[in-house]
Amino acid sequence: MSHSPTLSHSSSITSHGQLNGILFVALFAAAVIRLAALPAIAGLGVSPLIVGIVGGALYGNTLRAGMPAHWAAGVNFSARKLLRIAVAFFGLRVSLQEIAQVGLPGLTESVLIVVSTLVLGTWLGMKLMKLDRDTAILNAAGSAICGAAAVLAFESTLQSKPEKSAVAVGSVVLFGTLSMFLYPLMYRAGWIHLDTLGVGLFFGGTIHEVAQVVGAASNVGAEATHIATIVKMTRVMLLVPVLLLLGVWLARSARRDAGGASGQTHGSRKIAVPWFALGFLACVLVNSLHVLPALATQAVNALDTFALTMAMTALGIETHISQVRKAGPRALATGFILYVWLIAGGLAITWGVQHVFA
Incomplete structure (x- = not known):
């Protein structure tokens, strides 16, 4: 039985278009990384991921009509599948030895901040600000764990729309950048009565992005930065258990909804375990065992940053500003309240942790 020439030709066009779309996003991401390296932007602690989603959104809402329609498959691949692979390899930036250096105080600080911020952010977003579930969770995740990278990981698990991620990333950018300037000022003004360990716990436990943590803490000292x-990387590590719990919760919610719709209490839907979270954990273990030479790890991390930038750029291209505008003010208000919590609650948690482990 022979295949239809028309179908074969159509498949070839689709495949070729997807490849062109991926290449287009890759070239866009390369330009974004060069732009993010400019002193004026790098000095603000703005990562290529952030520049990527902004640049992608500007293109997607102005010039996208000029992009061939069949390239969209490549853009979608970069925003979905490539994203999952990149999040998994993000684990090579974390090692169990480093986490052990801050011991129980660092782990306790991270767990308390992550859990409280996720719970508060989700409840606040859904109940008080009347945001939809996905936007509320993405906002909470960006503030609680590791900024834009956490938003990307949660977006992949929730399978939410790109504009919801864009709203959450916007909140992370605004308040994370503010932290870089506000935290050192608060420390110098004497509003933060903490020793070097306490400063490290507070800055690492409450600032959104890794680059923002380094930028803020470097104004205090080398030890505090370390x-x-x-x-901060301990908080990143918590991405794995949180994503696994999210998968369980989503499966139960779907089962409950299905049961309510059909009048039954049992459903057949399996728990969706995000494989990239397990990949992340595997990469942490590889990094902890020092299987790869340092140069190889650096090279993979550089490629991973490029892949994450591609994913964020593609996400920006698929974002519709009109949709962002709808949830924007309420999502930003949620992000602000969470930011106040991270400062006030974070200080209280840091004092408590230092007192308990003194």
């Missing part, structure tokens, strides 16, 4: 970075 501690803050490790605490």
